[in-house]
Amino acid sequence: MRFTTRFAPSPTGYLHLGHAFSALEAFDAAQAARGRFLLRIEDLDRGRCRPEFEAAILEDLRWLGLRWEEPVRRQSEHMGQYEAALQTLSARGLVYRCFRTRREVAEAIATAPHGASGEVFHSEALPTAEEGERLARGESFAWRLSLAQARAELGRAFDELAFEDEAGPVHAEPGRHGDVVLARKEFPASYHLASVLDDALQGVTHVIRGEDLHEASHLHVLLQALLEIPTPLYRHHKLILSADGKRLAKRDSSATLRSLREAGKTPADVRTMLANAT
Numbered sequence: 001m002r003f004t005t006r007f008a009p010s011p012t013g014y015l016h017l018g019h020a021f022s023a024l025e026a027f028d029a030a031q032a033a034r035g036r037f038l039l040r041i042e043d044l045d046r047g048r049c050r051p052e053f054e055a056a057i058l059e060d061l062r063w064l065g066l067r068w069e070e071p072v073r074r075q076s077e078h079m080g081q082y083e084a085a086l087q088t089l090s091a092r093g094l095v096y097r098c099f100r101t102r103r104e105v106a107e108a109i110a111t112a113p114h115g116a117s118g119e120v121f122h123s124e125a126l127p128t129a130e131e132g133e134r135l136a137r138g139e140s141f142a143w144r145l146s147l148a149q150a151r152a153e154l155g156r157a158f159d160e161l162a163f164e165d166e167a168g169p170v171h172a173e174p175g176r177h178g179d180v181v182l183a184r185k186e187f188p189a190s191y192h193l194a195s196v197l198d199d200a201l202q203g204v205t206h207v208i209r210g211e212d213l214h215e216a217s218h219l220h221v222l223l224q225a226l227l228e229i230p231t232p233l234y235r236h237h238k239l240i241l242s243a244d245g246k247r248l249a250k251r252d253s254s255a256t257l258r259s260l261r262e263a264g265k266t267p268a269d270v271r272t273m274l275a276n277a278t
């Protein structure tokens with residue numbers, strides 16, 4: 001299969017040096033492999049995403065010298081696909097409605113009896129009558145992945161889940177995440193669900209992203225197994241830190257590509273800064 005990778009920013013702010021590094025890592029890898037480079041706009045969080053940030057992202061990436069296949073995939077235009085995947089999982093009892101508030105979930109974790117492994121949340125579907133009453137009252141809920149059901153369905157394959165990282169094979173431990181939220185009543189898909197589906201739908205063979213998402217990959221492998229979609233190869237790259245050694249955040253305006261450009265830096269300067277920062 002032809003090497004295919006992607007950069008998948010969320011338009012919640014301006015791109016900074018950390019994003020530039022991630023985008024260039026993926027773009028350069030695609031160039032070197034004579035493969036495909038895709039851009040995906042992860043704009044499911046309607047409260048935080050803004051069209052002006054999306055426009056700025058495209059402009060900044062073009063300025064940096066990146067080119068990608070058109071059309072760009074915008075997650076908000078594919079809600080139906082995420083809903084269909086959720087329904088598939090639901091029909092198999094792999095997700096359940098959880099009506100607990102974030103605070104109640106935090107309390108449940110804090111008071112769980114099983115020590116170190118009790119740091120994550122597990123629950124189960126409510127009895128049908130109670131669930132029906134809560135739905136009728138219009139209460140909010142999250143769709144959570146049932147790890148117990150996933151384990152029951154996959155059997156031994158659950159314990160053998162793995163992914164290939166640049167440094168070698170990694171045994172996946174999705175249990176570390178507990179029963180994660182895959183969607184909410186008013187929100188068709190979490191980052192996890194949408195991201196693994198999109199990678200499959202877009203034929204991504206190599207996921208290249210920051211090491212802050214290494215943990216997420218443990219869960220993504222499980223979702224791929226349940227959805228019967230391929231597991232790509234992974235590369236989790238180092239994060240670019242600010243001068244004081246902290247992780248760059250979208251609010252660090254001095255490190256945005258816009259401000260660097262306005263200060264007269266060129267794309268070549270950005271590459272030099274990144275080479276010196278890693």
Ligand code: GLU
Nearest residue numbers: 008009010042195209213
């Ligand atoms: N939208 C995600 C982010 O901004 C992308 C993560 C990924 O590459 O899977 O962190």
